[in-house]
Amino acid sequence: MAAVSVLALLPRRCRGLAVRYRELLKFGLVGGATFVIDTALFYALKLTVLEHKPVTSKVIAVLVATVVSYVLNREWSFRSRGGRGRRSEATLYFLISGIGVALYSAPLWVSRYLLHLQTPYTTRLVEEIADFTAGQVVGVLLGMAFRWWAFRRWVFPAQPDPGPAPSPVLSRR
Template sequence: MSTPEAVTLPERLRGMIREVAKFGAVGGLGVLVNLGVFNLIRSTTDLQVGRANVIAISVAIICNYIGFRYFTYRDRDKSGRKREMTLFLVFSLIGMVIETGILYTATYGFGWDSPLQSNVFKLFGIGVATLFRFWSYRTWVFRALPETSGGGVTVAGGTSEVVAEEPAPRVPAA
């Protein structure tokens, strides 16, 4: 079995740039959904900022999961969908706490409650939470498939199997 060439740093960098761009495209759509729902709720109801924010983030989480699973990370492991969805929800909820905490502090801690101020601090909260989400989703939720180099683990049909390789001949010590 031939071994594939090692992945070079520029190739890894290009792969990371593609991943960040796809993550950003899905995340950008999620931000638009999040802000749209938040502002719609704030302008048409009397709900408090925190509650409006939680509803808006919840709608965005659903949109983001679909985008991440079927666009950004479509080539990643799909064998543990229940685990994936559970972890996605857990990390999304942590992101929700980060984002809502920032908005809540600005609104109730400092009294910054105008529509402009709410949107500025909501965007700041989204930015901070996005850094956390990017790291957690790519590390824990949408795991990369193992590489299929000789002697390693290959994934075929959603199951892992170890591929045995003949041992290299031993060279006597001189």
């Protein structure tokens, strides 16, 4: 099994932590992959067809990354969780992700339109650093923390503990 061979590569002290926090690690790896998708698409749009619409570029990038994230989280990160039907689960996932889009985009909006960290008010270099920091660091951290909490609570809840098996009742005749 691939998980066993990966665990064997870890130092012995880390193995227990990796097993204990496996969902968080998987969620983080999915987040890392979708961060790359989000960042690449954000800059591809922002530097080309949506040059004057960075927030629109960010929203589109996050939406595409969210679809990929749902598939990976459902099939890998939270595979052992959830007792909901797929339709209900997907609806909750995308509703919570919609809130996540607002959280991801809010710091970029503040940076651009409240703090005016954009040309002509600042240099292009400062604009790019501010866009990356606000959109790709602060926004991603806010959105990811919210989504981790909300997904575990509502979308992929832990299976209820069935409790101890009922003991057979012996009847007297």
